[in-house]
């Protein structure tokens with residue numbers, strides 16, 4: 001048992017002073033005491049926050065960050081970006097996928113994300129045949145997570161089609177499974193996780209109504225009766241139009257009516273919804289998996305956060321395409337998109353600190369979506385703690401009520417000094433302890449990809 005002591009920690013939505021946190025050998029928090037002296041504890045300088053869950057990641061995409069920002073023709077959009085993504089996906093062997101994913105996870109920890117939900121659709125070998133070990137690539141994600149220390153919810157993705165009622169394209173060959181093949185893959189993933197990373201959670205991810213057959217999405221909760229269910233929905237207007245044409249309903253509307261969407265579900269993006277759809281999704285208890293930096297980069301559109309939160313909706317944040325890995329910047333972009341649209345300020349928290357409301361909301365929704373004991377400094381939780389530097393920054397001059405606004409809107413990840421993941425120090429002075437090793441493996445992969453694209 002280790003005992004850490006912080007002058008300040010954010011506990012259950014409040015700043016508390018003189019906080020001792022006891023951590024057991026499994027990396028879980030055993031006890032939290034407030035108003036105690038540092039005697040008998042390891043005193044940690046700085047301000048302790050629960051680490052944020054990252055509810056949406058495609059690890060291999062880290063390699064293409066910044067490589068698809070050059071216009072080739074007028075009218076570049078999500079769909080042209082997706083061609084670059086497919087070429088990237090088809091380029092890598094298992095070692096390279098592990099190297100790229102490990103780099104992403106190292107950067108997540110440096111940026112304040114201490115657990116990640118990996119939405120994993122890259123299953124097969126480059127020619128589309130399953131590996132002899134069907135879960136070869138899932139195993140590489142687990143290896144990357146273990147090397148970095150990040151908490152993991154693995155979401156094997158069911159991807160069967162190239163659009164509603166359309167066969168898959170050649171570029172999608174590494175993703176494709178029919179429902180029977182997928183059930184087998186899922187079972188083998190479960191058994192691999194039990195041996196390789198017993199603390200990880202397992203869920204399931206029907207990719208979207210465009211890439212999984214709607215009849216399979218409708219029964220996914222019954223087929224997989226435990227664990228979170230993540231599904232992309234309504235990211236692009238063209239996808240909404242296709243769905244209306246094929247199924248007579250908008251994607252979120254269809255999912256709410258046919259798939260039993262409830263608190264097990266996390267709908268990724270949910271960008272394009274009508275007012276009543278937004279309110280119905282909020283009532284369902286599902287988490288809106290918002291990826292504001294990616295949504296801005298891809299030109300997706302603006303999620304109606306104001307209406308969704310007013311209706312009691314739950315949200316979390318994800319870094320999706322990994323164009324930039326930064327928890328505070330995601331929250332700032334979410335808030336900023338509402339301000340730009342409405343030409344108003346502090347739209348998402350009319351009654352108090354926006355930084356606090358955003359951070360608290362993303363902790364709660366993220367923990368729900370990951371189905372892991374994360375998102376709080378509390379007994380039973382993974383000891384995932386982000387320590388902000390207080391003395392070297394503006395924070396020292398300000399009372400605690402301003403600290404999360406400073407983190408989200410002003411200082412961001414450069415305020416992060418140390419990060420504990422499951423009780424272990426993984427980031428020291430803002431740098432991951434395994435950064436150098438990760439960079440050494442990542443750089444040759446990036447060099448090769450940049451030459452190949």
Ligand SMILES: [Zn+2]
Pocket residue numbers: 056058119232268320321
């Ligand atoms: Zn995604």
